Amino acid sequence: MRADHRRGRSRRNALVAVTALLAGGGGLVAVNYAANASDVTAAAPTTRSARTISCPDVKSKLPAVPRQAQAEVERNLELLDRQTAEAGRRLAETRGQGGPDFVQNAILGPLADKRKATIDRISIAIGRSAAEPTGLDGLAACNLGLAAPGTQPSGAGAGAGQQGNDGPTAADFVDITKVAPNVRAVRRTAGASTGAFTSRCGTNERGQHNSDNDIVAPGVSNGAHHVHDYVGNKKVDFNSTNESLSAQRTTCTNGDQSAYYWPVLRDTSRRGPDANALGGGAEGNRGAILVPSTVTITYQGSPTGKVVAMPRFLRIITGDAKAFTNGTKNANAHWSCTGFENKVQLTDKYPICPRGSKVVRSFAFQSCWDGSNTDSADHRSHVAFPDARGNCAEGFKAVPRLTMRLVYKTPAAPNFAVDGFQGQQHNAITDHNDFINVMSDRLMRQAVSCINSGRRCG
Template sequence: MSRKLRSSVAAAAGLLAAALAVTTPPAQADDLVTHHEFQANCSVTTHRPDDPIVSPGLPGASHMHTFLGNQSTNASSTNTSLSSGQTNCRTPDDKSAYWFPSVYNGDQLIVPDFPQVIYYKSGILKYQDVRSFPAGIRFVVGSPTATQDQFRTAPGAVEGWECGNSSHNWDFPSYCPPGSQLNIRYQAPSCWNGRDLDSADHKSHMAYPDRTTLVCPATHPVPVPMLEFKIAFPVSGDMSRVRLSSGRGYTWHYDFMNAWDAPTLQALVSHCVNGGLQCDPRGYDQYKPQRGAALGPDYRLPR
């Protein structure tokens, strides 16, 4: 090999090595955990003045709610009826019911117009210890009677209301840039008492972790997925007439009735939450493709 050819080969090898040094992540990158979550993407199904948790069997007894996911949800819904229903969630074996107070601009109902994001995360420091929800668990997050200060200081208030560059609003912003969307992010308690699927106030069987240690309290020792609703409403401009069906923005709350196929939920919790991944509804982390997916291409558990 001539000196010139050897020089060219060496130069090419040097360029390749430099490129690999820039583009190849360090060997330990796969072990770096920054997230422990997966998404449920579900669309609006209907709007009803119903609440099958707070006012079961009493159609019309509640303020207006906007429902996501299970298409059969109404005032008389039960765990059995939900399991027989159909869902529009991206993961077809998530037949859970999700709902929240409807948003109005004056008298106009504002409807989220694309699949909304419900995160299933770890609420505790030791994300490896999070367990799947027990079948049939249900709970209410937040309160339709909350004051602004109660909403602001609640453990579940993450971002509050936001639009454009405005965030951490504990009531609706007075103005949102035209074309922007009004967003709310709010976290649920993620510690279960290990005994009750519901309670008289639909809250007491659940608790938030300690805010400093991120450990579940002794009264509620079982860590379960922490739900975080991230809902976007297509309303902008002057927000002075925007309201919830339950009142001001700080009366935001939401409800959850678990109707997942248990093995499917367990697979997503194990792979994504316990596995320290940032997953889509299929249980796939695009930043760590080598870890694979929890579910098949049809978003179902391979059987």
């Protein structure tokens, strides 16, 4: 279906078309269950246990989903995740309330009812185009259990500097000086477009932060469930529309109004200002937000030919925020240290950098476009990566390749982590980045001209 290049304010109320980035339908919500009345004795108030709501994973039990049903299925899988998160927050907020059956009657029971209705909608959506799946009813009920001994809960009230049972651990970090070189140079053909176009947009000095995602969850507050840094467009949130984005000012010195945003990196040894807020500590993302020392945004060419202009309002997500459980199919994380970037790039580990070196997160976005759509139901199908030789697949056109480089001065490992969804262990492989092209047509033409002519412009 052709995407409307001029989606208006109706996007505010649009249903959430959820990508695999947010799919799952299961999950573990750990909260500070200091507990409901029946679970704590007055004689031992200090032994209160962290409790978790654990729900069966629905996505992994589904058959192949017909293309016609994918958007509706993904939307309902995201709803299952939100229902579990909401139940976890209620568990934390009602601690000390009710009698012996309070948790079952007020939290787990209603959660099971909501999940059953949502799972039924998934089955019906699939059944319209294929055989309706059976045996999913048993996935509705969730359980309450104890968190692993010695861990802290992921919900509100946890102390600063603790990532709790979500990680990361010391095993998630590696001394970059001990990693064998793994970076290979890209080969270019005679017709390569070798220029570059840079937008200088600052480092989010204004502190524009929220846990929204206007691409994946338009019209939904806290649709990301983790906090984003923003540069470029000065007002991007769940209410954003093409019209509002194009009317906003920008932090970019060349007038680029595009929205560039990514999950924040945190110093987990310190308490952050959002320790009890949604998107922050209440959802397992704890610590002080680290501001990058530099953010470099560059558009590059194709190693095999010329590039064409991106359409205005093109939306691209690179990486997978749930790659820890989804697998590496859509993962696109790159971690390194200054002085090592052309030698070592890590994907599922955080780097331990030597003295004088800083942590680097880098992103290279999809640079093949289908020539028609500015978005797609899964937020991926309208764009793609070139093949190993740098060629776009048939029907796709090479567009300027957006690359971003974020440099940080971090605390000693393992005291930093990227924001993410609960259950993803704050693993380095879940790193991702989001982009909405709001360049004027004139500025985009200038970028394409610089790139195709081999010049470097800003």
